[in-house]
Amino acid sequence: MRSLYAPFDEKTVRSLKLGEIVNITGAVVTGRDEVHIRALEYLDEGKEVPQCLNEAVLYHCGPIMVQDDKGTWSVVAAGPTTSARMNTLEPRFIREFKIRAIIGKGGMSKEVAEAMKEVGCVYLAATGGAAVSYAEGLSRVTGYDWLDLGMPEALWHFQTRALGPLVVAIDAEGNSLYEKVREKVAENLKKL
Amino acid sequence: MVVKLPEPTEKVVENILRLANTKLPEDIGWALEAAAGWETNPTAQSQIGAILENVRKAEHMYKPMCQDTGIPIFYVRGKFDSSIAKDIAQAVENCTKAIPMRPNTVDPIIRINNGNNLGPGMPAVHYIPTDDDFTEISVMLKGAGSENMTRLKMLNPSDGIEGVKKFIIDSVIDAGGRPCPPGIVGVGIGGTADECVAMAKRALMEPLDMEDPDPEIQALEEELFVKINSSGLGPMGLGGDTTVLGVKIRKAFCHTASLPVAVNIGCWATRRAVARITDNDVIYSQGVRL
Numbered sequence: 001m002r003s004l005y006a007p008f009d010e011k012t013v014r015s016l017k018l019g020e021i022v023n024i025t026g027a028v029v030t031g032r033d034e035v036h037i038r039a040l041e042y043l044d045e046g047k048e049v050p051q052c053l054n055e056a057v058l059y060h061c062g063p064i065m066v067q068d069d070k071g072t073w074s075v076v077a078a079g080p081t082t083s084a085r086m087n088t089l090e091p092r093f094i095r096e097f098k099i100r101a102i103i104g105k106g107g108m109s110k111e112v113a114e115a116m117k118e119v120g121c122v123y124l125a126a127t128g129g130a131a132v133s134y135a136e137g138l139s140r141v142t143g144y145d146w147l148d149l150g151m152p153e154a155l156w157h158f159q160t161r162a163l164g165p166l167v168v169a170i171d172a173e174g175n176s177l178y179e180k181v182r183e184k185v186a187e188n189l190k191k192l
Numbered sequence: 193m194v195v196k197l198p199e200p201t202e203k204v205v206e207n208i209l210r211l212a213n214t215k216l217p218e219d220i221g222w223a224l225e226a227a228a229g230w231e232t233n234p235t236a237q238s239q240i241g242a243i244l245e246n247v248r249k250a251e252h253m254y255k256p257m258c259q260d261t262g263i264p265i266f267y268v269r270g271k272f273d274s275s276i277a278k279d280i281a282q283a284v285e286n287c288t289k290a291i292p293m294r295p296n297t298v299d300p301i302i303r304i305n306n307g308n309n310l311g312p313g314m315p316a317v318h319y320i321p322t323d324d325d326f327t328e329i330s331v332m333l334k335g336a337g338s339e340n341m342t343r344l345k346m347l348n349p350s351d352g353i354e355g356v357k358k359f360i361i362d363s364v365i366d367a368g369g370r371p372c373p374p375g376i377v378g379v380g381i382g383g384t385a386d387e388c389v390a391m392a393k394r395a396l397m398e399p400l401d402m403e404d405p406d407p408e409i410q411a412l413e414e415e416l417f418v419k420i421n422s423s424g425l426g427p428m429g430l431g432g433d434t435t436v437l438g439v440k441i442r443k444a445f446c447h448t449a450s451l452p453v454a455v456n457i458g459c460w461a462t463r464r465a466v467a468r469i470t471d472n473d474v475i476y477s478q479g480v481r482l
């Protein structure tokens with residue numbers, strides 16, 4: 001398993017091969033439906049958007065978080081959510097913030113892969129439901145924005161430690177492992 | 193199987209919610225171990241390895257194995273009275289805080305969330321009164337990833353068994369990685385439209401190592417299991433030999449002009465737990481044929 005250190009530059013992203021298995025140590029933020037909607041809305045309205053989104057590693061995840069008596073947050077469970085829900089907003093999101101990697105499950109549309117190719121961004125597939133293991137990888141909460149969106153929808157900032165395993169499922173050339181598997185499945189089904 | 197002294201019903205329901213959330217049913221664990229053994233695709237191996245490691249950690253740390261703690265679906269069987277609904281709802285509210293479970297339940301139109309997994313129609317409870325001398329409460333935690341893939345089709349009787357098989361295979365393949373494969377395919381064949389979907393869901397409560405009493409159903413389950421796995425969709429839809437761990441089918445008589453088929457997929461985290469309450473003790477397990 002290859003270890004990556006975030007934030008990373010375009011060159012690192014473009015060196016990642018389809019099917020390669022990696023883990024990430026460094027800065028990762030969570031964001032799903034509501035973060036996408038608000039960030040793009042704020043851009044349109046000329047409002048300030050949290051800095052942490054620039055060249056970020058974005059995790060499609062709605063974590064279960066708990067706060068202790070002193071107000072410190074920690075993560076209980078944090079597996080990936082279905083990325084396809086963000087298909088319509090993601091291309092612009094990637095272009096505006098120069099997102100370097102998206103972690104999620106199930107893959108994303110051709111339009112998203114196009115934006116990834118253009119900007120230099122990869123899609124990393126996390127194992128769906130492996131919430132305890134990924135929570136361990138999200139070892140420290142370094143901050144948050146937009147908690148008013150609710151616990152699963154907020155923009156959480158993490159310092160991760162070997163967050164993984166993650167499979168490079170769409171590379172920075174726009175090649176998709178999901179597409180390849182789909183073609184193979186169609187072929188196999190014909191033989192039945 | 194754990195046997196304990198009698199406890200109030202609310203407490204028993206809390207116990208099964210915690211058991212379902214933190215410990216994967218043994219039969220599914222065994223099936224995953226077996227899959228880890230036969231998979232040759234390195235991506236698939238990494239996915240099954242990650243699932244098994246996660247399951248071990250969740251059990252050890254007493255944490256929910258998936259962040260989507262789902263919608264709890266209850267089946268109450270045996271002898272009971274209507275007060276049991278209140279005990280179940282209270283236990284769900286308590287566990288939402290205590291385990292914790294993610295507050296998933298919202299109004300379908302205005303999307304407000306009470307924060308306690310309760311609301312009109314929630315939690316979902318199905319009642320099966322029998323003459324038995326026990327009260328059996330079962331729960332399944334159903335995440336949206338798998339539940340959203342549910343399909344019902346009213347086939348033409350002339351589509352026959354081949355039409356039924358095609359519909360089931362297509363439903364699983366079209367779902368792709370979204371229901372977090374490898375999981376269990378619950379199928380209902382026949383009945384009325386509503387009963388057909390209910391059968392597909394109930395089928396998921398049955399342990400994988402329990403055989404259907406009907407040899408024809410057994411053979412159909414086996415055939416579909418082999419065919420779906422030979423598709424190569426694999427764990428998380430990333431390719432491999434393991435797309436499903438099992439297929440579970442229920443059938444019922446239907447109208448002579450109908451052929452309803454329903455598919456309700458359970459993800460690898462098909463979390464179930466059962467408590468059978470008698471006058472002297474409570475017996476816990478993690479699967480039952482309903």
Ligand code: SF4
Nearest residue numbers: 129258335337372459
């Ligand atoms: S489909 Fe199942 S394992 Fe996957 S995220 Fe949903 S509840 Fe968890």
